[in-house]
Amino acid sequence: MEQKTRKVVLRGAGCGECGGCYEVAAGESLELYQLCGEDDHKVRVTLAEGARAKLLFVASTSGSVSYDYRVELNGAGAEAELWGLFAARERGVAKVHTDMRHNVADCRSNQQVRGVADDEGYGLFEGLVYVAPDAQRTEAYQQSRNVVLSPAARIQTLPQLEIYADDVKCSHGATVGQMNEEQIYYMRQRGLSEEDARKLQLGGFIRQVLDRVDDEPLREEMERLLFPAE
Amino acid sequence: MLKVKNLHASVDGKEILRGIDFEVKAGEVHAIMGPNGSGKSTFASVLAGNEKFEVTAGEVEYEGENLLEMSIEERARKGIFLGFQYPVEIPGVSMANFMKLAVAERRKAQGLEPLTAGQMLKYMREKAAVVELDAKLMNRAVNEGFSGGEKKKNEIFQMAMLEPRLSLLDETDSGLDIDALRIVATGVNRLRSESNATVLITHYQRLLDYIVPDFVHVLYKGRIIYSGGKELALKLEKEGYDWLINDYKE
Ligand SMILES: Nc1ncnc2c1ncn2[C@@H]1O[C@H](COP(=O)(O)OP(=O)(O)OP(=O)(O)O)[C@@H](O)[C@H]1O
Numbered sequence: 389m390e391q392k393t394r395k396v397v398l399r400g401a402g403c404g405e406c407g408g409c410y411e412v413a414a415g416e417s418l419e420l421y422q423l424c425g426e427d428d429h430k431v432r433v434t435l436a437e438g439a440r441a442k443l444l445f446v447a448s449t450s451g452s453v454s455y456d457y458r459v460e461l462n463g464a465g466a467e468a469e470l471w472g473l474f475a476a477r478e479r480g481v482a483k484v485h486t487d488m489r490h491n492v493a494d495c496r497s498n499q500q501v502r503g504v505a506d507d508e509g510y511g512l513f514e515g516l517v518y519v520a521p522d523a524q525r526t527e528a529y530q531q532s533r534n535v536v537l538s539p540a541a542r543i544q545t546l547p548q549l550e551i552y553a554d555d556v557k558c559s560h561g562a563t564v565g566q567m568n569e570e571q572i573y574y575m576r577q578r579g580l581s582e583e584d585a586r587k588l589q590l591g592g593f594i595r596q597v598l599d600r601v602d603d604e605p606l607r608e609e610m611e612r613l614l615f616p617a618e
Numbered sequence: 619m620l621k622v623k624n625l626h627a628s629v630d631g632k633e634i635l636r637g638i639d640f641e642v643k644a645g646e647v648h649a650i651m652g653p654n655g656s657g658k659s660t661f662a663s664v665l666a667g668n669e670k671f672e673v674t675a676g677e678v679e680y681e682g683e684n685l686l687e688m689s690i691e692e693r694a695r696k697g698i699f700l701g702f703q704y705p706v707e708i709p710g711v712s713m714a715n716f717m718k719l720a721v722a723e724r725r726k727a728q729g730l731e732p733l734t735a736g737q738m739l740k741y742m743r744e745k746a747a748v749v750e751l752d753a754k755l756m757n758r759a760v761n762e763g764f765s766g767g768e769k770k771k772n773e774i775f776q777m778a779m780l781e782p783r784l785s786l787l788d789e790t791d792s793g794l795d796i797d798a799l800r801i802v803a804t805g806v807n808r809l810r811s812e813s814n815a816t817v818l819i820t821h822y823q824r825l826l827d828y829i830v831p832d833f834v835h836v837l838y839k840g841r842i843i844y845s846g847g848k849e850l851a852l853k854l855e856k857e858g859y860d861w862l863i864n865d866y867k868e
Pocket residue numbers: 629630632634652653654655656657658659660661670703
């Protein structure tokens with residue numbers, strides 16, 4: 389089936405206070421990419437029957453940034469993917485709030501959000517999955533994975549499931565960890581400097597989300613936002 | 619090439635290596651055997667520079683230099699290669715990218731020109747063929763989702779890529795079926811030369827049918843308690859370690 393796809397890229401200060409409201413009509417699809425380093429941003433997406441949305445955001449800051457995504461699955465067969473990366477450096481604060489609302493039956497959603505905090509940075513992920521009483525045969529997945537790179541950095545993750553239907557497939561997971569020292573050791577044993585090994589590992593963590601961006605210049609722009617020094 | 623004298627090492631205050639003496643010359647193959655938990659992997663890790671272990675006494679000389687003063691990566695760049703008993707998975711880091719960086723470091727240390735992208739690709743294909751490793755694995759993340767056998771072959775592939783002078787292979791034969799064992803052993807044999815040396819840590823004589831060692835050592839409770847020729851491995855396989863351990867107790 390041919391789908392009509394709308395592609396939107398929201399950048400920097402240009403996102404304004406509100407990333408906007410998007411209604412995706414039956415059978416159509418939306419791809420939304422957002423990359424910002426400052427301010428608070430709200431995005432609202434509603435999906436009609438069989439509509440699809442692929443949402444991917446990158447937030448990286450040494451100041452303060454917050455994202456608030458609400459996705460309403462309003463028609464049977466609607467599907468939403470939400471991919472996100474947030475990074476807080478120096479004394480920066482990055483907050484992400486997501487609200488995935490399964491209002492009707494037979495919809496699918498998948499949220500994969502990763503966070504990194506360095507120096508004295510603070511990151512927060514709050515992710516809600518709501519499944520209405522009639523929303524049978526819902527499939528909803530959510531994963532929050534985070535790494536803290538320094539002793540003073542912090543990340544909090546608060547996944548939340550509110551499920552009122554009984555025939556659903558839902559799973560969620562959340563982890564906050566440090567760099568994996570076994571991996572660093574392995575790479576150094578092959579001759580990589582400790583710094584290169586750490587960079588490669590962090591790059592790998594981020595890449596698992598960035599790989600979802602097919603547009604190469606856009607992906608590189610996101611990488612630059614995440615590693616501003618290079 | 620390598621001279622270990624009275625090496626002691628501990629982890630979390632617990633002494634694991636309790637006075638190891640060990641010497642390897644260029645061109646030699648040594649096998650280290652010994653019961654579980656005797657300190658074989660620890661010995662290899664200490665030689666590789668794993669910071670988890672603390673060296674509390676002893677000396678290690680590698681190519682005339684003090685090995686214990688070198689960082690993990692310096693040792694690697696100078697040609698020490700450790701084939702891990704449990705190779706580590708690194709999600710998100712592709713084999714190709716990882717090998718590109720590792721080979722660049724090794725070549726720099728050898729005073730060789732860096733390889734162009736095209737040369738690197740060809741080199742990687744060539745070496746993957748040595749251990750019959752599917753070249754498609756180069757596009758995957760390091761060891762992620764590799765089968766047990768593929769992980770072990772991948773260690774020997776990396777060894778082939780890095781052309782080490784001293785290879786420490788920690789149970790590279792464990793978990794391999796007969797064909798894979800033959801492939802891995804052939805790979806190791808092809809990399810053997812007069813100027814490099816290999817230390818095989820193993821529980822099984824069958825590996826030593828393929829890679830014939832010059833010396834076999836028994837490590838027990840953190841010490842090398844017995845050394846002999848290749849026939850020692852056969853005797854150990856038949857009789858176990860009891861006769862030695864009892865001897866050692868007396
Ligand atoms: N990180 C650690 N913390 C505490 N004890 C450790 C640690 N690493 C190793 N040990 C202990 O040191 C001893 C030697 O372990 P090692 O892995 O070197 O044995 P091994 O000879 O390689 O055994 P195997 O044949 O089972 O591989 C064991 O008793 C093990 O429990």
